[in-house]
Structure formats: C-alpha cells, structure tokens
Amino acid sequence: MDDAIFISPEVQEAAEVPLTVLREDGRSDPDLDPDLPKEFLLRMYRTMVLNRELDDRLFKLQRQGRIGFYLTCTGEEAAVIGSVAALNDEDWLFPSYRETGLPLWRGVPVRKFVAQQYGNAEDNVKGRQMPVHTSFREARIMSISSPVGTQIPQAVGFAWAAKIVGDPIVVLVYFGDGATSEGDFHTACNFAGVFKVPVVLFCRNNQYAISVPLKRQTAARSIAVKAVAYGFEGVRVDGNDVLAVYVATKRAVEKARSGGGPTLIEALTYRIGAHSTSDDPRRYRSEEEVQQWYAKDPIERFRRYLEWRGYWSELQQESLLEEVRDLINRTIEEVEKVPPPPVESLFDDVYARMPRHLQEQKEAYLAYLKEADRWRS
Numbered sequence: 036m037d038d039a040i041f042i043s044p045e046v047q048e049a050a051e052v053p054l055t056v057l058r059e060d061g062r063s064d065p066d067l068d069p070d071l072p073k074e075f076l077l078r079m080y081r082t083m084v085l086n087r088e089l090d091d092r093l094f095k096l097q098r099q100g101r102i103g104f105y106l107t108c109t110g111e112e113a114a115v116i117g118s119v120a121a122l123n124d125e126d127w128l129f130p131s132y133r134e135t136g137l138p139l140w141r142g143v144p145v146r147k148f149v150a151q152q153y154g155n156a157e158d159n160v161k162g163r164q165m166p167v168h169t170s171f172r173e174a175r176i177m178s179i180s181s182p183v184g185t186q187i188p189q190a191v192g193f194a195w196a197a198k199i200v201g202d203p204i205v206v207l208v209y210f211g212d213g214a215t216s217e218g219d220f221h222t223a224c225n226f227a228g229v230f231k232v233p234v235v236l237f238c239r240n241n242q243y244a245i246s247v248p249l250k251r252q253t254a255a256r257s258i259a260v261k262a263v264a265y266g267f268e269g270v271r272v273d274g275n276d277v278l279a280v281y282v283a284t285k286r287a288v289e290k291a292r293s294g295g296g297p298t299l300i301e302a303l304t305y306r307i308g309a310h311s312t313s314d315d316p317r318r319y320r321s322e323e324e325v326q327q328w329y330a331k332d333p334i335e336r337f338r339r340y341l342e343w344r345g346y347w348s349e350l351q352q353e354s355l356l357e358e359v360r361d362l363i364n365r366t367i368e369e370v371e372k373v374p375p376p377p378v379e380s381l382f383d384d385v386y387a388r389m390p391r392h393l394q395e396q397k398e399a400y401l402a403y404l405k406e407a408d409r410w411r412s
C-alpha cells in the first residue's frame with residue numbers, strides 16, 4: 036500500500052498548458068518556430084482566409100434560402116490548416132463536418148465544394164447528402180457522416196489495414212470535444228494503442244458540443260491527458276496558433292509513419308459562430324465570452340507573424356481579399372446555373388454493375404415519369 040501511487044487530478048496539470056509558438060505581438064518562439072518556406076506560409080494563410088470568406092458567404096446563402104444548411108469553422112481555421120499542412124498528400128483524412136479547409140488545402144476546386152452545398156449535377160455525392168457532408172476520394176478525404184464520432188474507429192481501422200499491407204500512409208482523424216464523450220472515441224483509442232496504429236487523433240476542442248460546454252463533457256483537466264490511459268502520447272496545443280498546431284502534428288505524423296503508433300492532439304480553440312445554421316448560440320453563452328475569443332482570431336495572429344517576417348503588407352491583404360471574394364462570387368454564380376443531378380442517377384453506385392432487378396426498377400420509374408409528364412401536359 037505504501038508503494039502504491041494514487042494518480043490524482045493534479046498530475047494532469049502538465050497536460051493543461053498548451054504548446055504555443057506564435058506570440059501575441061506576431062513574433063515566434065525561436066526554439067519552436069519550424070522555419071517554413073515563405074511560399075508554404077503564404078499558402079497556409081491564403082487557405083485560412085479562403086476558408087473564412089467561403090464560410091461567411093455560405094452561411095449567408097443559407098439565410099437567403101439558397102442552400103438548406105451550413106456549418107462554419109470561424110475561429111478554428113488554424114487548427115484545421117495547421118494540421119493538414121503537416122501531412123503528405125498521400126495521407127488520408129477522416130473529417131467531421133467542420134473541416135472545409137481540408138479540401139481547400141488539398142486543391143479540390145472551390146466549385147466542387149460549393150456544388151455539394153447545392154446537391155447539383157456536379158456534386159460528387161449526387162445530391163444524396165446534406166450540405167457540408169462532402170466526399171473527396173480524389174483528395175484522399177473520406178466522406179463525412181452526421182453521427183458524432185463514428186469516423187474515429189473507421190479511421191483507426193483504415194490505418195490498421197494500411198499497416199498490415201505495408202502502405203506507409205498516416206491517417207488523421209478530426210473530431211470535436213463532444214465526440215470524446217462517445218464510446219466510439221474510447222474504443223478507437225484503445226484499439227489504436229494496442230495495435231500501434233499509424234493514426235493521429237485530432238480533437239478540435241472548441242469548448243462546446245452545440246449548447247453543452249466542455250466541463251459537461253469531461254472532468255479531466257484536458258482532453259490530451261486521456262491518451263495516457265490508452266498507452267500513447269497526448270499533447271494540448273494552442274489551437275489558434277497555426278505554427279504550434281503544425282509543429283505538434285508534424286511530430287505526431289513522423290512518429291506514426293516510423294512505426295511509433297498513435298498520438299492524441301487536442302487543439303484548444305473556440306467556436307466563434309453558431310454550431311450550425313439551425314442553432315442560436317446567444318441562448319447558452321454570453322456575448323462577452325465570444326468577444327474575448329474573437330480578439331484571439333487565429334488569422335489575425337498569423338498575419339502579424341507574416342508581417343513581422345516581412346512577407347505580408349496591407350496592400351497584399353487587400354488584393355488577397357479581392358481575389359478570394361471574386362473567386363467565391365464567380366463560383367456561386369456559375370454553380371447556381373448547374374442543373375440537379377439526372378433522376379436516373381438515383382440508381383447508380385449501389386452496385387459496381389447494376390443487377391437486373393435494379394435495371395428493371397430504373398426502367399419502370401423512368402416510364403412512370405414519362406407517363407406522368409404526358410398527363411400533366
């Protein structure tokens with residue numbers, strides 16, 4: 036009994052202080068700065084700005100009744116872009132629904148992303164999913180499911196399969212703090228730890244699961260500390276610091292690729308906007324709290340760093356905003372002209388080769404539509 040160590044909540048303190056690279060004044064910690072090339076930094080910045088502008092615009096389009104639903108990532112852009120930038124393009128991504136930055140970073144045309152919001156003929160998923168529930172196999176981004184946390188065991192299984200066949204990819208899976216209350220999170224962590232799977236478990240801790248605050252998700256002092264119980268490393272990073280997120284993810288990815296197994300990254304950030312267009316956050320949190328976090332805008336913080344490095348100016352900022360807004364406006368104008376998916380596409384993709392009974396149903400349905408048309412005219 037005397038030798039026994041009781042693990043108290045105080046020992047969790049170590050995992051509470053987030054890793055930070057960017058200081059408020061725009062300078063960086065010289066020991067931690069990854070010294071990324073200028074072009075790479077500017078690409079990260081542009082993607083964050085594009086993500087923010089696209090979110091703003093699509094949110095408004097929902098309000099105008101032009102799309103049915105939307106979820107923004109406002110305030111969380113550094114967590115998303117800082118992490119994806121640390122992977123290779125061959126690595127696979129398993130997003131939740133708040134990572135619009137992933138297809139933007141991987142070069143999926145904005146038009147393709149917007150088409151999915153409209154569910155039109157250019158939509159990869161042929162209008163069969165809600166907006167934001169994208170699928171970009173061509174960019175190695177898994178399709179998004181609505182149920183919270185289901186992507187976590189899927190990602191771990193995918194990574195385990197890659198390990199078995201000797202494919203040197205890493206899988207990165209995104210989820211919110213609310214998802215850590217789901218059994219799927221714990222099942223996935225346990226499995227990943229036991230089988231030393233090449234996966235990075237990335238929690239965007241934006242402090243709310245719709246209206247439920249973080250303290251109702253866990254009594255632990257951080258989410259990162261949970262990794263310890265599953266036998267692997269966890270780290271809490273400042274999720275509004277794009278370079279800190281990059282540094283932590285890069286380390287986790289390299290470890291996973293060299294056979295070191297999983298890491299749990301907790302990016303501590305804040306959801307500035309509503310959960311979705313179906314939510315009114317004023318009903319459960321104060322404006323003062325939101326404003327405090329608004330002042331910690333990850334895009335502004337990164338911009339100060341770029342300015343300090345001599346890579347960015349007011350003039351460049353203006354022309355970037357003009358370029359991005361122009362791209363979004365043009366895209367929406369074009370996408371709104373695209374027709375819905377053809378009715379017969381309803382029968383596609385169920386089987387690799389359409390079986391006879393489905394072929395018959397398809398023909399019967401098309402004949403019915405033709406007949407109905409004839410009666411209408």
Ligand SMILES: Cc1ncc(C[n+]2csc(CCOP(=O)(O)OP(=O)(O)O)c2C)c(N)n1
Binds near residue numbers: 133183
């Ligand atoms: C299994 C399940 N339970 C409940 C819901 C309803 N729901 C949708 S999103 C959400 C909150 C998720 O919060 P979090 O994981 O923190 O992610 P965030 O939205 O903050 O990014 C809930 C409860 C759902 N989609 N699936």
